[in-house]
Amino acid sequence: MSYLSMFEGYSISLMRIKMNQEPIGVACDIVLPQDLTRWDDIIPSHQNDEYSVSVDETKLYPFPFNSEINHKIILWAGDITSLQVDAIVNSTNESLNDNNPVSSRIFQRAGPGLKEEISLDVRDCRTGEVRITQGHSLPARFIIHTVGPKYNIKYQSASENTLHTCYRGVLQKAKESGLHSVALPIINSVKRNYPPEEGAHIALRTVRRFLEHHGSSLETVIFVVNKVDLGIYEVLLPLYFPRSKLEEESARYQLPEDVGGPDGEPIVPDRQIRIIDNPQHTLHPDDESVDLSVQLETSITVGDHAFSQMQGDLDQQRLLGGRSLNDPLADIMVKEIQHQERYERLLRRAKTEDLTEVSGIGCLYQSGVDRLGRPVVVFVGKWFPFNQINLDKALLYLITLLDPIVRGDYVIAYFHTLTSSNNYPSFSWLKEVYNVLPYKYKKNLKAFYVVHPTFWTKMMTWWFTTFMAPAIKQKVHSLPGVEYLYSVMSREQLEIPAFITEYDMTINGIRYFQPEAPS
Incomplete structure (x- = not known):
């Protein structure tokens, strides 16, 4: 073989490699909905556990188990522009030129034809409205554009209603256009200050209600999320799309008080002054x-x-x-x-004040359910900056997070891992919190697990439960490692920071971090 032939062969191979290369983060292959896992095919982690929950058939759950609706739902963390569906959704601004990663990727992959169509035919889109364009070079046939609201606590009701209108409008536009598969990204943008979890509740219940009323018009709804929102949707999806009667019963204790109206829209009580004669x-x-x-x-x-x-x-x-x-x-x-x-x-204060400076810390959150379907509240001690945080707002955030949870049985897992004196709350503040919380908090708390306790933790716990909180003394359990929690909850349900598992492995080994054996 001549050097010229070798060079030509090398050049051809190099050209093929360059032709197959795409920028980092770009999906190389088209993704078909039938290749993705449907929501009803994902078995709940507690589905095979050997216990049963009695369901009160007289108490109707607002979002009952419905296998037909569940089969239409897909939760997927991927590139929305790679989906071969009837329509993908572009969350943008009123000029349809928002510089966010998803929108930029849609325009990049759709090609210049999309900008030309918008410039000539669409031009703009008001907040809460929808516009539809061709998909151009995208695998999707159409793009439905919508503009989500900017969130301000002073105008919370308006923001919630507008977000609902966006999701509802997208689905309605798909129905009117005869489309059967839609890919929905997160419309409630953090860039516009919208709290992710509150936005997820509105998105999920709006889609659920639409499928109840117009299910025959849509075959597939794909929630396309990033890794940050994936955990939120994994936790909240079972509330609105329970996959069994058992999961439906568990969801009763976690569903927020506001479940929306007939279409999932937020319900705002009339503001009025009433004279009470009783x-x-x-x-x-x-x-x-x-x-x-x-x-x-x-x-x-x-x-x-x-x-x-x-x-x-x-x-x-x-x-x-x-x-x-x-x-x-x-x-x-x-x-x-x-x-x-x-x-x-x-x-009431907690529902109106801006608590983002506390919620953003991430030291307190709900992490799935235990093996009896009870919500698990996680508190990460290392992330609680007691000496720097606004304690009044910390109390309000505690109340707004726990109030919907404590209406039924629940458990708390407190991780004392690698905490320091800066994280230790004072006894006076703990006493204030304990005295503020009503009886249902103590009554419905079934277990309080302290993971990685120290001598100081054990002494504080003994003193506090003996002299200040005797009602929960028998419910407190000290656990030397994370593995001991797995007897009461599935490891798939427990979401904890990486530093906790890394520390745990250094002191307890890695034997229990292997996948669970199938039931």
């Missing part, structure tokens, strides 16, 4: 009246007249059935009512 309204937290002093932000001194003491005097005497407020039993009842009212005020 003082027993204080026994019903859901029946709230407006606190004018808070709303008007005024400080008006009325005086010592009985009218100014109405709630603590006449109303309370009627509420207690005519008992004297000096009666010891009446005193206990009044304190319990006041305690509940205080908690309700804090809960």
Whole structure:
């Protein structure tokens, strides 16, 4: 063989390599929906466990088990531009030129024809609206463009309604256009300050309701997420698309109070001032009246007249059935009512204040369920900057996270791994938190696991549960390693930072980090 032939062969091979190369992060192959795993084909981690949960058939769950709907759902972490579907969704800005990774990738792969079509025919898209274009060089036939809302806590209701409109509008446009498969990215952009978990709730329930009403028009809905949002969707999908009656029953204790209207839209209670002629309204937290002093932000001194003491005097005497407020039993009842009212005020504050500086720390979150279907709350001690954090906001975040969870049985896993004195909360703050939380927190807490405890942790736990929280003393368990949690929950359900597992392996070995044997 001549050098010329060798050179030509080498050149041809090099050209083939360059032709097959694509930029880093670009999918080389087209992905077909039939090659992806459907939601109903993923067996819940606790599906084969040897226990049963009795389902109360008289209490209808708002999102019951439906295998037909589940088969339409796919959760996938990948490149949306590689999907060969009828339509992919582009979350963009009003000028349709948003510089976000997903949108930029769509324009890059679609080619110049997309920009030309937008310039000539579409031009713009208002927030909450949708526009549809051809897919051009994409594997997808069409692109549905939508503009998600900017999130501001002052206009939370407007943001939620607009986000719902985006998801609903995309699905409606697909239906009107005769499309049967749609790939949905995360429309609630973090770039626009939208809390990821709250956005996921709206996305999931909106899709669920649409499939209930118009399921025959859509065969496949693919939630295309990044690695950050994947964990959120894995946890929340079973709430809206339970894969069994057992998972449906477990979801009852985790579903938020607001499950939306008939189409999944947020429900905003009418803002009105109501005159209550029945003082027993204080026994019903859901029946709230407006606190004018808070709303008007005024400080008006009325005086010592009985009218100014109405709630603590006449109303309370009627509420207690005519008992004297000096009666010891009446005193206990009044304190319990006041305690509940205080908690309700804090809960309302927690739902309106901006708590991102606390939620962003990541030291407190829910991580799946245990083998009995009970939600597991994880607290990472090393990530709790006690001396630097706003403790009032920390309490509010604790309340807003736990309130929907503690309505049923739940467990807490506290990881004391590699904590320092900067992470140790004071006894006074712990006492304040414990006293603020109502009885349901103590009653429904079934276990409190302390993982990697130290001598200081054991002494603090003993002192606290002996003198301040005896109601939970028998529920606290110290565990020397992560593996001991696997007797009560599947390892697939437990999401913890890497430094915890790395530390655990150094002291306990790696024997239990192998995959679980199939049931």
